[in-house]
Each structure stands twice: as C-alpha cells, then as structure tokens.
Amino acid sequence: MLNELLLSFARWLDTHSWSTQIHESIYLYAWIETTHVLTLMVFLGMLCIIDLRMLGLIFPSVPASTVAQKLDRPMMIGFAVMMLTGLLLFYAIPVRSTQSIWFRIKVVLLLLAAVNAFTFRARMQASVGRWDLDLKPPKHIRYAAGASLLLWAAVVITGRTIAYDWFDCHKELPYVMYWAAGCVNEMAALDAEL
C-alpha cells in the first residue's frame, strides 16, 4: 500500500517538465550533484571536527561546548545545502530512487542520525558543565560521537551506491530484495526513462 502510494507520488513528480529538464540537462544535473557531494566538506567536515573533539582527539585545550557551538552554524548551512540539492536530485530521478533499496536505507540511516544528534545534543547540554574542559569526555558522549561518525559513513556509502544498479527492480533478485526495495512495478524505472 505504502509502496504503491510512494510510486504514484514519484510518477507524479516524474511528469513535471522541470524534473525531466534537470535529468536531461548536460550540466545542471552534474552541478547539482557536485554541489551535493562537495558540501560534504562543509557539513561532514564540521561534524567530523565536533565528533573528534567529543572523542578527545582534537582541540584538547578548547572547551568541547565551544567547538560544538561555534561549528554548529557552518555545519547546518552545509546540511541545508545538502538537503536542498539532495531533494533536487530525487526530483530529477524520482521513480528509480523510490524503488531503490539504497535510497531507502539511506533515508532510514538519516533518520537514525537525526535521532542520535538530538539525544546527543540534549545529553551534552545537560552534562557539559562537568566535563567541558576534559580532554576525554565521558563514555556516553564518546559513544554517541562514534555512532554519529559511523552513521554518516553509512549515509555516504548508501548515497554513493544509489548510482549502482546491482539491486534495481528489473533485475532478477531474491524475493527479500524486491520487498526491501519496495518494487511495485519492476519496469517502472525503465518505462520512466523512455
């Protein structure tokens, strides 16, 4: 049911002329994707520095809260650009992405990363006064920072593998893969390209 709804939504997006124009343009799609990937340096770069501080591996003399607060804005600017360009990339190729197992895993991982980020932030604000200047923050903070890095690494790899067609619906796959990719119409992505 949900898969049918998602697919019909994707098909509706696919009827938009802008969607086709982005997809078929020579440079626009490439530049949107380049912006999406290069903004990793802003978003993930800042996140990496914050997490490394929480793991006690960088800026030992700077309070952890200072690093987190000061880098929050550039990180969120990067995140906003990535979301915007990411939505455009989805908009350009909606039907195939909707039935892509990698895209689906990526969305789940993004949600997990968001949950981790919010609980991490709440915990940090509650306790940071006690360990702000410690070289090594407490264990639960270090675990959350490690989880954040691993989750984002997984987001990156699933984002990258969307481009691979290993498990596209039109291929012969084990049933579980059809299920996980939410294949409603095996030929939908191929039809959409015609």
Next chain:
Amino acid sequence: MDFYPFFDWLDTSPLATISKAYGGVFAVVQMLHLLGMSMLGGMVILGDLRLMNILMRETPSEVIIENTQKWFGVALVMVVISGIFMSSAVSLKLYYNEMFWAKMSALAVGVLFFYFIRRPLLKFPHSQLNPWTLRTVAISSLLIWFTVAASGRWIGFS
C-alpha cells in the same frame, strides 16, 4: 615526465584485480575517499575561515591551525591511499582523461601550497603577519582545495 608505465603497471597490479572484480569493495573504498575528503575539507575550511576571522574568533588562530594541520595530514593519507585503489580499477582510462590530470595538477599545487607555503608561514606568530597576507593565503587555500574536489567529481562525468 611520462607516467604511462606507472598506469600500465597499476592496471595489472593485484590492486586492480580486487578493484575491478569487487564492486562492493570499490564502493567501501570510495566511501573512505569521500570521508577523507570531508575531513580534509573540514580542516581546511575551519583553518582558513579562522585566518579570515570568520569562525571561532575567540580561540587563538595558532591553536586552530596546529590542530587542523595534524588532521589534514591524516585525511591526506586517507584520500591518497583510497584514491590509488580507485584509480587502479580504470587506470588506463584515467591516463587519457584530461579531467584526471586537472585534478592531479590541482592536488599537487594544493599539497605544495600547504606544506611549503601555508604551514611554514603560519609557524610565525599570526599577530606579526600582515592580515592581508593571512587572508590571501586563506582564500588561495580554499580555492585550490575546492578545485581539487570539484575536478575530482568531474572525472566521473567526463
């Protein structure tokens, strides 16, 4: 200098055997390449924005530079090793790809700039340096590394 023998060797090396046969391994290494790029870019951006007095103004720029330089080195090793692995999968194709050489040139400029200009210069107390020198170094550094990353992405489109 002709690098052809290197690319020819790489094409049949054990690395290529793995990178050509296992798409999954290639994807994981590519993820490490992107993570290394993020880390490298993050360190460059933070350091350069601090030199331009835009980010983390309360923290002495010497502290920011010292910490980010250390991790820049780690990230550089990550991208170079993963990059060699990735190029082994298509080494002869890359040898004839202009965008690949644009990226390699930009990378060489970036590394030379970092280790022979930016780092030695920033060893002096930053307050003794002309603020415009610092700004010029920071802007050049940002532009160079943007070029490296953008031309790298463009190898895949070309």
